[in-house]
Amino acid sequence: MAYRLAYALIMALLLIMPGAGLSLPPSAPETRASEDVHRATIELGRSLFYDRRLSGNGRVACASCHRQELGFSDGRIVPVGATGAPLRRNAPGLFNSGELSVFTWAHEVRQLDQQIERALFTANPPEMGVAGNETIVIDRLRTDSVYLHRFADAFPADDDPFTWKRITEALGAFVRSLNARNTPYDRYVYLGDRAALSEAAKRGMALFFSPGLACGHCHVDLSPPERATPPRWSDLAFVATGAGRSADRGLAEHTGNPADACRFRVPPLRNVSVTAPYMHDGSLSTLEDVIRFYESGGRWGAGVEPECTSARHPLIAGFVLSDSERRDLIAFLEALTDEEALKNPAFADPFRSQ
Ligand code: HEC
Ligand code: HEC
Numbered sequence: 001m002a003y004r005l006a007y008a009l010i011m012a013l014l015l016i017m018p019g020a021g022l023s024l025p026p027s028a029p030e031t032r033a034s035e036d037v038h039r040a041t042i043e044l045g046r047s048l049f050y051d052r053r054l055s056g057n058g059r060v061a062c063a064s065c066h067r068q069e070l071g072f073s074d075g076r077i078v079p080v081g082a083t084g085a086p087l088r089r090n091a092p093g094l095f096n097s098g099e100l101s102v103f104t105w106a107h108e109v110r111q112l113d114q115q116i117e118r119a120l121f122t123a124n125p126p127e128m129g130v131a132g133n134e135t136i137v138i139d140r141l142r143t144d145s146v147y148l149h150r151f152a153d154a155f156p157a158d159d160d161p162f163t164w165k166r167i168t169e170a171l172g173a174f175v176r177s178l179n180a181r182n183t184p185y186d187r188y189v190y191l192g193d194r195a196a197l198s199e200a201a202k203r204g205m206a207l208f209f210s211p212g213l214a215c216g217h218c219h220v221d222l223s224p225p226e227r228a229t230p231p232r233w234s235d236l237a238f239v240a241t242g243a244g245r246s247a248d249r250g251l252a253e254h255t256g257n258p259a260d261a262c263r264f265r266v267p268p269l270r271n272v273s274v275t276a277p278y279m280h281d282g283s284l285s286t287l288e289d290v291i292r293f294y295e296s297g298g299r300w301g302a303g304v305e306p307e308c309t310s311a312r313h314p315l316i317a318g319f320v321l322s323d324s325e326r327r328d329l330i331a332f333l334e335a336l337t338d339e340e341a342l343k344n345p346a347f348a349d350p351f352r353s354q
Pocket of ligand 2: 215217269277
C-alpha cells in the first residue's frame with residue numbers, strides 16, 4: 001500500500017516535472033555503494049556467526065546453539081556454553097527475530113544488539129565466554145587476512161573496525177537478514193494461494209483461532225498494523241502457562257516482582273515444527289506433547305514455587321480434542337514452517353560452502 005502510494009507520487013511528479021527524473025541517475029551509484037556495504041556487513045556477520053574463534057576459548061560459535069536446519073534453535077533440552085556448563089533455558093529459533101521488540105524467555109531484553117552482547121559476554125554460565133578474553137579474541141580475528149578484507153568492506157570509514165561494537169553490529173545485520181516468510185500459511189493468506197494449506201491445516205487453523213482453544217489470543221501479534229503483514233505468532237507478552245519441570249521463577253527473577261512469577265515471553269511459532277524440544281526449559285519433546293499440555297489445562301512441574309499457581313493465565317484452562325482434531329492442529333503448526341529458508345545458502349555456514 002505504502003509502496004503503491006510512493007510509486008504513484010513519483011510518477012505524478014515525473015509527469016509534472018519531466019526533468020525531475022534526471023536527478024535519479026546521479027544518486028544511484030551512491031545507493032548501490034551503500035547497498036554493497038550493507039551486504040558486506042551481513043556477510044561479515046555471517047562469517048562471525050559460524051566462527052568458533054569468536055568464543056573466548058575457541059570452542060563454540062553462535063551456530064553451535066543456533067542451527068539453520070532447526071530454524072536456528074539447537075535441538076537440545078538446554079544448550080551447553082563455551083566452558084561446557086549447561087545453560088538454564090532452551091535455545092529459541094532466530095528466524096524473523098529482527099522484527100521482535102522483546103527478546104529472550106524472561107530477561108525483558110528490548111534490543112537485538114543488547115541480546116547479542118549478552119550472548120558474547122554473559123559469564124554465569126558463559127555462552128560465548130568472551131568476558132575476560134576480549135583482546136585475545138579480537139587479535140585472533142585480526143590476524144586472519146579474510147577478516148582483514150571483510151571488516152574493511154563492511155566498515156570502510158573506520159580506521160580500525162576490529163571492535164566489539166562493530167562485531168555486534170555485523171552479527172545484528174546477519175540476524176536481521178534471517179527471514180522466513182514463505183510458509184504455507186503466508187502463501188495461503190497473503191498470496192491468495194488457496195492450495196498452499198492442506199484441508200487438515202485449514203481445520204487446524206480454525207481450532208487455533210477458536211475461543212475454546214484461544215491459541216490465537218497469545219500467539220498472534222495484536223499491535224498495529226494488525227494482520228496487515230505476516231504475523232510473528234506472538235504478542236510478546238509475559239504469561240504463566242504452567243510449563244516447566246524445574247524451579248524457574250521466570251520474569252520475577254529479573255524484575256524482583258512476585259507478580260511476575262513464572263511468566264515467560266510468549267514464543268513466536270514461526271518454524272515451530274523444527275525447533276523442538278519446547279518451552280523455556282525444553283521439557284516438552286513434541287508438538288503433540290505441547291497440545292496435550294494445553295488440553296490438560298497446563299500442569300505444574302515438581303519443585304515449582306507455590307506462587308506460580310496464582311500466576312497461571314485464566315485462558316490456560318483445558319479443553320477436549322479428538323485424535324483427528326489434535327492431528328489437524330499439528331498440521332496447522334507445521335504450516336508455519338518455511339522449508340526454503342531452512343536450506344537457503346545465504347544463511348548457511350560460509351566456511352563449509354567454500
Ligand atoms: C551456548 C549456546 C548459545 C550460544 C553460543 C549463543 N546463543 Fe543465542 N541464545 C541461546 C539461548 C539459551 C537463548 C535464550 C536465552 C534466554 O532466554 O535467556 C538465546 C537467545 C538468543 C537470541 C534471542 C532470540 C529471541 O527470540 O529472544 C538471539 C538474537 C541470539 N540468541 C543470538 C545469538 C548470537 C548472535 C550468538 C553469537 C554471538 C548467540 N546467540 C550465541 C543460546 C546460545
Ligand atoms: C495465555 C497465553 C497462551 C495461550 C492461550 C497459548 N499459549 Fe502457547 N505459549 C505461551 C507461552 C507463555 C509459552 C511459553 C511457556 C514456557 O516456556 O514456559 C507458550 C509456548 C508454546 C509453544 C512452544 C514454543 C516453543 O518454541 O517452545 C507452542 C508450540 C505453543 N505454545 C502452542 C500453543 C497452542 C497450539 C495453543 C492453543 C492450544 C497455545 N499455545 C495457547 C502462551 C500461550
